Amino acid sequence: xxxxxxxxxxxxxxxxxxxxxxxxxxxxxxxxxxxxxxxxxxxxxxxxxxxxxxxxxxxxxxxxxxxxxxxxxxxxxxxxxxxxxxxxxxxxxxxxxxxxxxxxxxxxxxxxxxxxxxxxxxxxxxxxxxxxxxxxxxxxxxxxxxxxxxxxxxxxxxxxxxxxxxxxxxxxxxxxxxxxxxxxxxxxx
Numbered sequence: 641x642x643x644x645x646x647x648x649x650x651x652x653x654x655x656x657x658x659x660x661x662x663x664x665x666x667x668x669x670x671x672x673x674x675x676x677x678x679x680x681x682x683x684x685x686x687x688x689x690x691x692x693x694x695x696x697x698x699x700x701x702x703x704x705x706x707x708x709x710x711x712x713x714x715x716x717x718x719x720x721x722x723x724x725x726x727x728x729x730x731x732x733x734x735x736x737x738x739x740x741x742x743x744x745x746x747x748x749x750x751x752x753x754x755x756x757x758x759x760x761x762x763x764x765x766x767x768x769x770x771x772x773x774x775x776x777x778x779x780x781x782x783x784x785x786x787x788x789x790x791x792x793x794x795x796x797x798x799x800x801x802x803x804x805x806x807x808x809x810x811x812x813x814x815x816x817x818x819x820x821x822x823x824x825x826x827x828x829x
Contacts (some may be wrong), residue, residue, distance in 0.1 A: 709756035
């Protein structure tokens with residue numbers, strides 16, 4: 641069975657010096673010198689200027705920006721609370737409905753909060769939940785070979801880590817169609 645995201649990160653950190661020539665602490669110092677303050681900017685800098693693979697650059701960026709559950713102060717609960725704070729507080733019931741639906745798919749569903757979204761994983765990521773606006777949560781789903789139709793849109797510029805997106809504005813939008821799409825993505829993961 642696949643390792644959890646935390647176990648995979650720990651293994652990458654343990655092998656980082658051997659694979660990249662520098663320890664995590666040394667890469668964090670390089671990231672500080674980049675001047676980038678956004679995840680994408682740090683990743684781009686580390687890949688283009690230092691030749692890191694995407695996986696290592698992504699890990700360093702998360703650790704540098706403290707944007708993963710293992711790095712954020714307060715952990716997973718703090719990351720989710722921050723996503724649904726202030727003007728987005730009314731969206732939390734949609735998130736809760738999605739988590740309930742995803743958790744019902746199997747005991748192997750991993751819920752992995754990041755700074756701006758929550759990844760849903762099995763052997764790999766099959767969906768993500770992101771409060772995109774004050775009035776909408778976007779559910780990104782990996783549905784290989786599924787045609788976009790109706791509410792199930794191609795992800796487009798929303799997020800390259802998923803193939804499709806569903807826009808949700810109220811908890812009842814987490815209906816039988818959304819649950820079926822989640823189940824299909826889960827089974828394919």
